[in-house]
Amino acid sequence: MSFASDTAKLGTETAATAxxxxxxxxLMPLAGIVAFLLVWQVFVxxxxxxxxxxxxxxxxxxxxxxxxxxxxRHGWVTVYEMIAGYTLAVCVAIPLAIAITSxxxxxxxxxxxxxxxxxxxxxxxxxxxxVWFGVGPTPKIxxxxxxxxxxxxxxxxVGLRSMSTEMADLARSMGATRLQVFARFRLxxxxxxxFSGLKVAATLAIAGTVVGEFVxxxxxxxxxxxVTNSNMQTSLMFATIVALTIIGLVFYYSxxxxxxxLIPWHVTHRAREESGTx
Amino acid sequence: xxxxxxxxxxxxxxxQTKTGPTEACSDINLxxxxxxxxxxxxxxxxxxxxxxxxVAGLAPYTAGTITVGGKRVDRPQTDVxxxxxxxxxxDWRDVLENVMxxxxxxxxxxxxxxxxxxGLLKATGLEGFEKKKPYELSGGMRQRVSICRAxxxxxxxxxxxxxxxxxxxxxxxxxxxxxQRVWMESRKTALHITHSIPEAxxxxxxxxxxxxxxxxxxxxxxxxxxxxxxLDRLPERFHEYSTRIRNIFKSNGVLAMD
Ligand SMILES: Nc1ncnc2c1ncn2[C@@H]1O[C@H](COP(=O)(O)OP(=O)(O)OP(=O)(O)O)[C@@H](O)[C@H]1O
Ligand SMILES: [Mg+2]
Numbered sequence: 001m002s003f004a005s006d007t008a009k010l011g012t013e014t015a016a017t018a019x020x021x022x023x024x025x026x027l028m029p030l031a032g033i034v035a036f037l038l039v040w041q042v043f044v045x046x047x048x049x050x051x052x053x054x055x056x057x058x059x060x061x062x063x064x065x066x067x068x069x070x071x072x073r074h075g076w077v078t079v080y081e082m083i084a085g086y087t088l089a090v091c092v093a094i095p096l097a098i099a100i101t102s103x104x105x106x107x108x109x110x111x112x113x114x115x116x117x118x119x120x121x122x123x124x125x126x127x128x129x130x131v132w133f134g135v136g137p138t139p140k141i142x143x144x145x146x147x148x149x150x151x152x153x154x155x156x157x158v159g160l161r162s163m164s165t166e167m168a169d170l171a172r173s174m175g176a177t178r179l180q181v182f183a184r185f186r187l188x189x190x191x192x193x194x195f196s197g198l199k200v201a202a203t204l205a206i207a208g209t210v211v212g213e214f215v216x217x218x219x220x221x222x223x224x225x226x227v228t229n230s231n232m233q234t235s236l237m238f239a240t241i242v243a244l245t246i247i248g249l250v251f252y253y254s255x256x257x258x259x260x261x262l263i264p265w266h267v268t269h270r271a272r273e274e275s276g277t278x
Numbered sequence: 279x280x281x282x283x284x285x286x287x288x289x290x291x292x293x294q295t296k297t298g299p300t301e302a303c304s305d306i307n308l309x310x311x312x313x314x315x316x317x318x319x320x321x322x323x324x325x326x327x328x329x330x331x332x333v334a335g336l337a338p339y340t341a342g343t344i345t346v347g348g349k350r351v352d353r354p355q356t357d358v359x360x361x362x363x364x365x366x367x368x369d370w371r372d373v374l375e376n377v378m379x380x381x382x383x384x385x386x387x388x389x390x391x392x393x394x395x396x397g398l399l400k401a402t403g404l405e406g407f408e409k410k411k412p413y414e415l416s417g418g419m420r421q422r423v424s425i426c427r428a429x430x431x432x433x434x435x436x437x438x439x440x441x442x443x444x445x446x447x448x449x450x451x452x453x454x455x456x457x458q459r460v461w462m463e464s465r466k467t468a469l470h471i472t473h474s475i476p477e478a479x480x481x482x483x484x485x486x487x488x489x490x491x492x493x494x495x496x497x498x499x500x501x502x503x504x505x506x507x508x509l510d511r512l513p514e515r516f517h518e519y520s521t522r523i524r525n526i527f528k529s530n531g532v533l534a535m536d
Contacts, residue, residue, distance in 0.1 A: 164366070166362045166363075166364065166366050167366050169331070169334075169336045169354075169360070169362070170360065170362065170366050171383070172336060172354040173334055173336065173354055173355065173356060173358055173359075173360050174356065174379075174380055174383040174384060175354070175356035175383065175384060176383045180383055184368075184379070184382070184383065185368070188368065188370050263370070265369045265370045265411055265413070266369070267413070270413060
């Protein structure tokens with residue numbers, strides 16, 4: 001017991017330094033961005049760059065604040081289209097992955113078609129969607145759907161196939177039904193793979209939406225990008241890019257948050273033990 | 279003598295592979311009585327895992343017949359507990375729930391079996407670890423959880439495929455003693471596969487010695503030693519049995535691997 005209390009004391013002494021180090025480590029990724037912005041700011045000021053070519057970070061920030069209502073108005077449209085397309089992709093991709101992993105026949109039948117649609121450049125189909133569905137949200141949702149669909153299917157299928165034969169044997173020796181094997185063994189085993197697909201798709205969905213808006217729209221951040229570009233409102237254009245980046249990041253981390261809640265047992269979410277100064 | 283619980287008659291298995299047929303084992307004749315503990319020792323690749331899987335109904339045999347409890351094995355056996363070579367854990371369930379998995383899948387009563395599960399965990403030295411997740415356990419602890427899971431539902435037959443294969447000698451000895459204790463209380467019919475001669479002699483009523491590929495039974499040796507057998511008080515006869523098995527391996531051109 002005395003040994004335990006000794007180590008506990010040692011623990012509290014180093015805890016403060018460890019916490020400090022922890023905060024530093026969390027801020028590390030930001031340091032690069034801050035340095036980048038600093039260099040940018042200095043560059044613009046020293047070389048007296050004209051704002052229509054390259055506005056300074058400070059100018060962009062102030063535009064972002066003053067134009068916030070407009071950015072929000074267009075931002076909501078983009079967010080709605082992105083989430084709708086992504087959700088649609090999830091709802092179609094997961095059942096499809098289940099189907100192709102349950103039936104070899106279906107897999108042979110669907111895989112080439114799916115690959116074909118994945119290889120056809122989405123940018124090239126987008127104008128078609130515009131012809132078919134008009135300037136409303138539908139074409140954007142469809143492009144976002146198409147672009148996020150593939151990684152989800154592929155990773156979900158890999159995950160659903162990743163259960164070991166020993167685990168299958170274990171399940172069979174317990175007399176598990178097909179449904180039990182799926183719900184209790186196969187599906188949970190697949191979740192880490194599924195989420196890696198969901199995260200890749202989350203980063204692609206925003207790009208798909210913007211492509212959709214580029215082709216033809218009267219609102220949305222993609223539309224705003226085109227307008228500001230042709231009006232030489234470079235500062236607002238940068239602010240729009242910042243808004244898009246924020247949306248993409250928030251979306252990605254939301255998916256990661258859900259992942260952490262659903263599969264806290266996976267190696268990527270286990271509490272990290274203190275590794276000291278490595 | 280009554281009808282044996284597990285009976286293998288002229289059993290053989292040929293795997294059909296892309297590079298042609300592989301004979302895993304042939305002419306396996308083995309009777310296992312109810313409540314008997316039988317160990318199989320043999321060199322790597324002689325078909326031990328294959329035999330266990332065929333008895334469990336997890337792999338079809340291509341020759342002969344296997345019966346369990348008088349019935350021909352033609353589908354996965356479910357009145358069984360299996361411990362695989364690698365501990366198979368569901369990472370998303372804690373230790374107790376990994377044992378209770380057996381109960382959940384079989385729709386047995388949780389309230390009745392949770393005390394059983396806790397008792398088994400205690401008997402195998404895992405008291406206090408019930409709420410730990412599998413990744414927080416050592417290899418030996420995971421294997422103990424597998425053993426508890428194989429026993430919790432009270433199966434009539436216990437099949438173990440080199441459950442300590444990946445463990446160090448010290449842990450092997452410890453878990454061997456755990457198994458002996460639990461087995462003496464429950465007296466399941468047990469088939470235990472191992473690479474280790476002392477482990478086989480320590481645990482088994484009979485040791486089946488297999489020759490190199492394609493696997494055949496070379497000899498079956500009765501181990502007539504009183505139980506509980508203790509590692510710190512091994513009688514002279516224990517060593518005689520071990521030497522005898524080792525000599526069988528030597529004369530078959532197999533080096534014992536312990
Ligand atoms: N699924 C399979 N497909 C084809 N051949 C197999 C398969 N499983 C085993 N074999 C072959 O059957 C033979 C016996 O394999 P088995 O796994 O039963 O050996 P083992 O005695 O358990 O070996 P080890 O002690 O190394 O685990 C080997 O020659 C192996 O190559
Ligand atoms: Mg084996």
